[in-house]
Amino acid sequence: MSDDATTNQYVINPDAPAESLEAKQPWVDNGVDIVSPDRYYSSEFKSEEWNKLWPKVWLIAGVESDLPELNDYFVFDVGHESIIVSHTKEGIQAHYNVCSHRGNRLVREERGNNKQFTCPFHSWRFSNQGELKFITDRHTFREELVCDNPGLTPVNCVVHAGIIFINMSDNPPDIKEYLGLPEGYLEAYQVHKMKVVRHQRVEWDANWKTGIDAFYETYHLHAVHPETAGVMGDLNVQYDTFENGASRMIVPIGVPTVRARDQDAMNEGLDWMLSTVGIDPATFEGGAQEVRAAIQKAKRKNAAEQGVDYSQLTDGQLTDSWATGVFPNVQMGMHAEAVFLMRFLPHATDPEKFYYDTMTLMHPITDPSHQAPAWMGLPEDTDLSGKTRENMVEIQSDDNEALGIVLAQDSELIPVVQQGIRSRGFKGPIWGEQEQRLRHFHAELDRYLNDEK
Ligand code: FES
Numbered sequence: 187m188s189d190d191a192t193t194n195q196y197v198i199n200p201d202a203p204a205e206s207l208e209a210k211q212p213w214v215d216n217g218v219d220i221v222s223p224d225r226y227y228s229s230e231f232k233s234e235e236w237n238k239l240w241p242k243v244w245l246i247a248g249v250e251s252d253l254p255e256l257n258d259y260f261v262f263d264v265g266h267e268s269i270i271v272s273h274t275k276e277g278i279q280a281h282y283n284v285c286s287h288r289g290n291r292l293v294r295e296e297r298g299n300n301k302q303f304t305c306p307f308h309s310w311r312f313s314n315q316g317e318l319k320f321i322t323d324r325h326t327f328r329e330e331l332v333c334d335n336p337g338l339t340p341v342n343c344v345v346h347a348g349i350i351f352i353n354m355s356d357n358p359p360d361i362k363e364y365l366g367l368p369e370g371y372l373e374a375y376q377v378h379k380m381k382v383v384r385h386q387r388v389e390w391d392a393n394w395k396t397g398i399d400a401f402y403e404t405y406h407l408h409a410v411h412p413e414t415a416g417v418m419g420d421l422n423v424q425y426d427t428f429e430n431g432a433s434r435m436i437v438p439i440g441v442p443t444v445r446a447r448d449q450d451a452m453n454e455g456l457d458w459m460l461s462t463v464g465i466d467p468a469t470f471e472g473g474a475q476e477v478r479a480a481i482q483k484a485k486r487k488n489a490a491e492q493g494v495d496y497s498q499l500t501d502g503q504l505t506d507s508w509a510t511g512v513f514p515n516v517q518m519g520m521h522a523e524a525v526f527l528m529r530f531l532p533h534a535t536d537p538e539k540f541y542y543d544t545m546t547l548m549h550p551i552t553d554p555s556h557q558a559p560a561w562m563g564l565p566e567d568t569d570l571s572g573k574t575r576e577n578m579v580e581i582q583s584d585d586n587e588a589l590g591i592v593l594a595q596d597s598e599l600i601p602v603v604q605q606g607i608r609s610r611g612f613k614g615p616i617w618g619e620q621e622q623r624l625r626h627f628h629a630e631l632d633r634y635l636n637d638e639k
């Protein structure tokens with residue numbers, strides 16, 4: 187492991203071949219400009235984003251495994267837009283959730299199985315491929331108005347690595363090029379075989395970017411999430427930036443923070459992590475520095491027993507969080523057995539509100555002797571078999587139990603940060619190199635707003 191003191195270019199595995207997904211990417215110099223804080227609260231900035239950002243980018247609408255059956259659908263809402271994503275006989279398609287008659291929202295349910303949708307206002311009917319199938323009292327319309335059977339407006343939709351992306355522009359870029367991630371990066375995790383076992387949403391009183399910023403670095407862990415110190419490297423993190431605003435941080439898990447005075451002492455968190463992979467901490471002979479490797483080894487063994495394929499993953503990927511930012515509004519905590527997909531969804535009208543929408547995706551576990559990894563914080567009664575797909579649960583921002591300890595801390599923090607950002611006394615964020623992903627993200631955002639994209 188190495189570290190460049192001036193730019194904090196920490197490398198998690200110096201032996202990783204240059205072409206490997208783990209390799210440190212060349213450092214990108216995004217300058218030292220301080221952005222104006224009005225981007226976090228002004229209505230004008232929000233409107234600019236709606237003119238120049240949201241309609242142009244690929245957005246993660248959901249995951250393929252949520253639409254296993256023909257005619258399954260879900261609704262994806264972002265800001266004032268709502269989009270129906272359907273598994274049609276021609277594949278997965280997306281349409282604006284807007285009736286072509288008078289603009290009513292066609293579908294109000296979050297998900298279901300429907301071949302046709304009937305508008306609740308005057309009962310016009312549409313197929314899930316967007317064709318207008320029926321107009322109530324059609325003879326009362328002048329023919330020139332309805333002769334072309336005005337259907338639903340389609341939205342570009344592609345499936346990549348088991349993830350469903352939509353794009354509202356007329357000429358969307360190629361999805362792989364847009365994502366900017368190395369070839370095979372997302373595919374390695376086999377997300378298409380994972381199932382959503384938990385879907386939660388919480389509304390926070392902050393701009394969506396205040397949310398992104400808080401999740402794009404581990405610099406705040408020692409202060410806000412001190413209990414992670416026993417099991418997570420917060421300073422020895424590999425930050426990488428990619429093309430088109432994408433980025434990731436590799437956060438080592440199963441090691442105490444390098445800030446800890448005693449680097450070898452075991453602790454409760456490490457014991458717990460060992461036990462979830464089937465190692466009895468009482469008989470574990472190593473010290474804290476041996477835990478990460480022991481977990482990696484155990485996971486390879488368990489995967490083989492469960493028939494899960496980890497052959498495309500490095501040892502590091504079996505323990506570490508590869509928190510991967512997909513521009514503009516998603517971060518995926520990529521783990522061998524699960525993906526924690528978080529979306530930062532802008533509020534329809536208020537620039538100082540957003541939805542933190544999270545889906546926990548995992549390879550189904552059918553053998554009751556296998557447990558979900560400790561970091562996921564799933565309630566004990568969670569169905570890990572992937573057989574049931576519960577609807578999204580809206581949780582209150584002060585529901586600490588539902589949020590879990592770490593998110594409860596973020597929940598308390600983020601609105602308070604927003605208030606400070608809003609002050610006349612704040613001159614704009616001073617980002618260090620542990621915050622290079624934030625700078626990279628905002629630089630890309632600015633390219634959209636400056637019509638460079
Ligand atoms: S608005 Fe949909 S049928 Fe009238």
Ligand SMILES: [Fe+2]
Pocket residue numbers: 400401406410411592596
């Ligand atoms: Fe946090």
